[in-house]
Each structure stands twice: as structure tokens, then as C-alpha cells.
Amino acid sequence: MRQIIVIGSGPAGYTAALYAARADLRPLLIASSVEAGGELMNTTEVENFPGFPEGVMGPDLMDKMQKQAEKFGTEVLFEDVTAVDLTGDVKIVTLASGEQHQAHAVIFATGSAYRKLGLKDEDRLSGRGVSWCATCDGFFFRGRTIAVVGGGDSAMEEATFLSRFAEKVYVIHRRDSLRASKIMQDRAFADDKIEFVWNAEVVAVNGEERVTGVTLADTATGERRELELQGLFVAIGNDPRVHLVHGQLDLTEDGTIAVQGRSSRTNLPGVFAAGDVIDPAYRQAVTAAASGTVAALDAEHYLAALHEGLPHHAVPAPDGDPVLATA
Numbered sequence: 114m115r116q117i118i119v120i121g122s123g124p125a126g127y128t129a130a131l132y133a134a135r136a137d138l139r140p141l142l143i144a145s146s147v148e149a150g151g152e153l154m155n156t157t158e159v160e161n162f163p164g165f166p167e168g169v170m171g172p173d174l175m176d177k178m179q180k181q182a183e184k185f186g187t188e189v190l191f192e193d194v195t196a197v198d199l200t201g202d203v204k205i206v207t208l209a210s211g212e213q214h215q216a217h218a219v220i221f222a223t224g225s226a227y228r229k230l231g232l233k234d235e236d237r238l239s240g241r242g243v244s245w246c247a248t249c250d251g252f253f254f255r256g257r258t259i260a261v262v263g264g265g266d267s268a269m270e271e272a273t274f275l276s277r278f279a280e281k282v283y284v285i286h287r288r289d290s291l292r293a294s295k296i297m298q299d300r301a302f303a304d305d306k307i308e309f310v311w312n313a314e315v316v317a318v319n320g321e322e323r324v325t326g327v328t329l330a331d332t333a334t335g336e337r338r339e340l341e342l343q344g345l346f347v348a349i350g351n352d353p354r355v356h357l358v359h360g361q362l363d364l365t366e367d368g369t370i371a372v373q374g375r376s377s378r379t380n381l382p383g384v385f386a387a388g389d390v391i392d393p394a395y396r397q398a399v400t401a402a403a404s405g406t407v408a409a410l411d412a413e414h415y416l417a418a419l420h421e422g423l424p425h426h427a428v429p430a431p432d433g434d435p436v437l438a439t440a
């Protein structure tokens with residue numbers, strides 16, 4: 114039986130594991146078999162993580178976080194969790210291999226998954242021109258005409274990165290102003306290869322074997338037109354990954370795991386959540402890391418009270434609330 118299992122390997126998961134390991138709780142971190150390292154693995158240069166004035170590549174940052182967590186005794190498993198049973202005092206985590214792990218406390222740091230446009234041919238043409246990851250697939254579009262859908266930081270980052278390879282990059286946005294931060298907007302506006310297509314919605318992805326174009330609808334007039342291109346990068350945000358906890362943990366209206374106040378405590382004792390899976394608003398690597406810290410400290414207090422056999426209200430958590438939340 115473990116003290117604590119962390120599910121997820123982005124900044125929230127590794128930071129939670131780092132703190133838990135330094136508290137001598139010897140955490141097991143389950144990192145996923147294909148998406149280990151979280152969203153920063155699909156990022157190029159991270160310029161806003163404190164302590165790196167020259168910037169740091171996303172995968173390098175995650176590698177450092179993993180090493181730092183392991184240095185203090187975190188055990189990392191690169192497997193997928195397929196089921197969790199969180200309701201009892203002993204939490205059970207089942208892996209794709211069928212192996213089960215038990216712990217007194219679990220921290221969910223499962224992040225979020227790319228949002229899809231929801232179009233008929235989107236999945237069929239995935240890997241055949243439709244992509245969600247510029248850093249993974251950008252290289253294949255050297256000299257091509259492509260488009261990025263979205264108006265947030267992700268879309269600007271992808272478009273700016275893709276203009277290194279592509280001949281032409283359209284940014285298709287459903288409104289006439291961007292959601293992205295000013296610095297990211299300015300960078301995209303200054304890029305000669307990027308052309309903005311405003312007030313436009315992609316209503317169809319066209320192509321048999323590969324993407325040959327998209328059909329756009331004007332969001333004001335409804336007028337339709339075709340745009341020829343060979344690649345479509347979808348960068349329209351993310352949805353929290355909560356499929357494992359449906360029916361066990363309370364969710365918010367935004368679909369994130371509900372936590373109590375500024376803590377990481379969920380509706381179940383011994384179950385904590387951190388990072389993008391609880392955060393519909395800020396969603397930065399540094400806020401996720403901070404959130405992982407909160408979860409580790411909350412879990413540490415919970416375990417201390419549990420092992421001392423104290424009543425629910427006896428040991429105040431860092432935020433002053435009872436450690437063992439009653440469901």
C-alpha cells in the first residue's frame with residue numbers, strides 16, 4: 114500500500130510528486146504511456162516560466178521536472194490509468210496492464226485534452242493533414258499552404274511556429290478580434306507568411322486521401338467559400354480530462370473537478386486535484402506547478418491526520434479548513 118499516488122505528469126503532477134517525495138511519502142506517479150509530460154511536450158520555447166531568462170524548450174523543462182521529482186524518491190510509471198475507485202479509505206488505481214495500485218491518497222493532475230471542431234471528416238483526416246500539434250507535425254508541411262483554427266495563445270503560437278516551414282499560414286478565427294495575449298498577437302501580425310481570416314468558421318474539412326481544403330462559413334452573413342490548403346491545425350482550446358472520475362468526483366459547470374475554496378480537496382476525503390483539470394481560467398505551466406504544490410501539502414496534512422487517528426477537524430489544513438473533508 115502506497116501513501117500517495119499522483120496521476121498525471123505535467124507541471125502539476127511532477128510538482129505534487131516533488132513535494133510529496135521531499136515529505137518522504139515516496140509517491141508513485143503514473144505518467145501515461147503516450148502523453149507523458151503533458152502539454153508542454155508539444156510546445157517549443159517556454160519564455161514565461163520563472164528562472165529561465167533565456168527561455169527553455171517545453172520537453173526540456175518537463176525532463177527537468179521529472180528528474181527533480183525522481184531525485185527525492187518519486188517512482189514514475191509510464192502507463193495509462195483505466196479506472197479508479199476513490200470511494201473507500203483505500204484508493205484503488207487500475208492500469209491498462211490490469212495491474213492495480215493502492216494508496217491512502219490520490220492526486221489527480223490529469224490536465225486537459227485538445228478540443229476538436231466536431232466535424233464529420235476531422236478524425237478521418239487526422240494524421241492526413243489534420244493535426245493538433247504544430248511541433249509534432251509542422252515539419253511535414255514545408256513549402257505548403259496550411260491553416261490554424263483559433264484565436265487564443267495556442268493558435269498564435271502554432272501559427273508563428275508553422276510559418277518557419279509553411280509557405281503560407283492562414284489563421285481562421287470565428288470573431289474579428291483575438292483572445293491571445295498582446296505579445297503573441299503582435300508576433301503573429303508581424304509575420305509576413307501569416308494571413309488572418311476573420312469572422313470565419315470551418316464547417317467542413319475536404320479531401321479523400323489527404324486534406325485538400327476547408328469550407329468556411331462567414332459568421333456574420335453565413336456565406337460559404339472554399340479555401341485550398343494541405344494542412345489544418347486545430348488550436349481551439351482544451352477540455353479537462355475527467356473521464357476517470359465521472360460519477361465519483363463533483364465537477365464544476367466548466368467541467369473541471371470541483372475543489373473546496375483555494376485548496377485541492379475534492380468532495381471525497383483523500384482525493385485531491387491540481388493543475389488544468391481544476392482550472393478553467395489561468396492554465397499556465399507556473400500556475401499548474403503551484404497548484405501541484407497545494408495538492409501535495411493538502412495530501413500531506415490529510416495523511417498526517419489519518420495516521421495519527423485524529424478526528425476530521427483536529428488538524429487544520431494549510432488553508433485553515435478541516436483536513437479530512439467530509440463528503
Ligand code: NAP
Binds near residue numbers: 270292395397
Ligand atoms: P483559449 O484561450 O481558450 O482560446 C481558444 C480559441 O479558440 C478562442 O479564440 C476561441 O474563440 C476559439 N474557439 C473555441 N472553440 C472553438 C470552436 N468550436 N470553433 C472555432 N473556434 C473556437 O485556448 P488556448 O489558446 O489553447 O489557450 C489556453 C490557455 O493556455 C490560455 O490561458 C493561454 O494563455 C495559455 N497558453 C499560453 C501560451 C503561452 O503563454 N506561451 C501558449 C499557449 C497557451 P473565441 O475567442 O471566440 O472564444
